Amino acid sequence: MLRSFYRCALHLHPPAFRKRFGDEMLSIFDQPHGTASALRLLLDALFSLSRQWTLRPEFWHDLSPAASPQPASDGIPSFYTISPFRPRGAAVVNGLVLSLAVFCMTCFAIRYSWIHVLHVRIPEVQFDRPSWIPPKSTTSGASPALQKTPIPPPPETRTPTATPTLSQVPPPAAAAPQSRAARAAKRTDTARPQYKPQVSDQQARTASAELPLQSYEGTYVVDSPANLRIAITLEDENLMMSMSGQATLTLAPVSETKFVVQGIENCWIEFVPGSGTMGQESAPQLQLSCNGQRYSARRQP
Amino acid sequence: MKEDFTSALPLSPAALHILLSLASEDLHGYAIMQEVASQSEGKYKLGPGTLYDNLQKLIRREWVEELGRRPADDDPRRRYYRLTSTGRGVLAAETARLAEVVREARVRLRIAKHRRA
Numbered sequence: 441m442l443r444s445f446y447r448c449a450l451h452l453h454p455p456a457f458r459k460r461f462g463d464e465m466l467s468i469f470d471q472p473h474g475t476a477s478a479l480r481l482l483l484d485a486l487f488s489l490s491r492q493w494t495l496r497p498e499f500w501h502d503l504s505p506a507a508s509p510q511p512a513s514d515g516i517p518s519f520y521t522i523s524p525f526r527p528r529g530a531a532v533v534n535g536l537v538l539s540l541a542v543f544c545m546t547c548f549a550i551r552y553s554w555i556h557v558l559h560v561r562i563p564e565v566q567f568d569r570p571s572w573i574p575p576k577s578t579t580s581g582a583s584p585a586l587q588k589t590p591i592p593p594p595p596e597t598r599t600p601t602a603t604p605t606l607s608q609v610p611p612p613a614a615a616a617p618q619s620r621a622a623r624a625a626k627r628t629d630t631a632r633p634q635y636k637p638q639v640s641d642q643q644a645r646t647a648s649a650e651l652p653l654q655s656y657e658g659t660y661v662v663d664s665p666a667n668l669r670i671a672i673t674l675e676d677e678n679l680m681m682s683m684s685g686q687a688t689l690t691l692a693p694v695s696e697t698k699f700v701v702q703g704i705e706n707c708w709i710e711f712v713p714g715s716g717t718m719g720q721e722s723a724p725q726l727q728l729s730c731n732g733q734r735y736s737a738r739r740q741p
Numbered sequence: 742m743k744e745d746f747t748s749a750l751p752l753s754p755a756a757l758h759i760l761l762s763l764a765s766e767d768l769h770g771y772a773i774m775q776e777v778a779s780q781s782e783g784k785y786k787l788g789p790g791t792l793y794d795n796l797q798k799l800i801r802r803e804w805v806e807e808l809g810r811r812p813a814d815d816d817p818r819r820r821y822y823r824l825t826s827t828g829r830g831v832l833a834a835e836t837a838r839l840a841e842v843v844r845e846a847r848v849r850l851r852i853a854k855h856r857r858a
Contacts, residue, residue: 457793457797460793460797461770461793461796461797463818464769464770464789464793464818464819464820465770465789465790465793466818467771467816467818467819468770468771468774468789469789471771480788481788481789484788484789484790484791485789485790487788487790487791488788488789488790488791488793488794489790491790491794492794496794496797499797499801
């Protein structure tokens, strides 16, 4: 029992002292003594323990090996550590704090990456589809879900041939992406319109209320193919588009001049205001882009 | 050239007794304890903690060195220690200092005794 306490007290000594003298001190304890002597040795070990940790800091890390390497009796060679270096406890703590700081800074930099700092504009991905004119069934009375997320439309409104070869639009109607889009809209500077291919219903109403939608109204004539007319009307604070022989479609604003044609995949309309030079004013234009094909139309006076 | 050990003096009682016990022969720790007790006729006893704390310092100062050999039939945990030439010089200097102290003490005690008489 006392020997266990004594071994425990020896084990609590600084490593250098314990390695060098621990076995020998234990051998002294193992000499035949009475209980009183054993208690005195235990008390001496406790005093030694406090002395080594408080008064002998210069010997805490003195790990010089013992001068007597023991010969191997069984023929197996003995190995010794050449460089018994062990870092100080304070150095380990400092390293831990620095590592954590670098890790947190890296996470912070990843979280606020280029999209928040540099405002790099993502180029538009074009789609390759032969036909863009919608069927008669896709009308302005589309479902609310369709109006919320115009691209891509829900499966029930897709045409059988509508198979885009590439899509960069995330899946619709997820709660987290919507909240992220709302946060991004708050940060957006109104003086510099952002390029956002996907807008919510509430955002579209807010944007349309601020835009001069009346100035876009009119009938536009496409240069080629000829005799194709596009009528832009304003109904209930929403711009509507109707083509000759086709259904009326709703235009959802993306920016001040750019609108998404709801009900048709990858179809955009951009209004180009007319310019006046030397007293000659040109009429406003309309750029229609559907599935990679672009059409220009000029408004009829 | 003779080395000057006066800067290392005076020695602590434990260090003095350890050096003194190793002056005649190489001893292990337990034998040093026994020898110290024998020198002081049992009046001064070193515990293992005090012994190895002082041995640690003496080895660091190279006044004592640890031997690599031991008797074959001895406890393998024991290690033997030897006084180095430096340690021997320190012991000699300390002995001379103590002799001077004893001589001076005797002179003064004799003078005091004559005055009282």
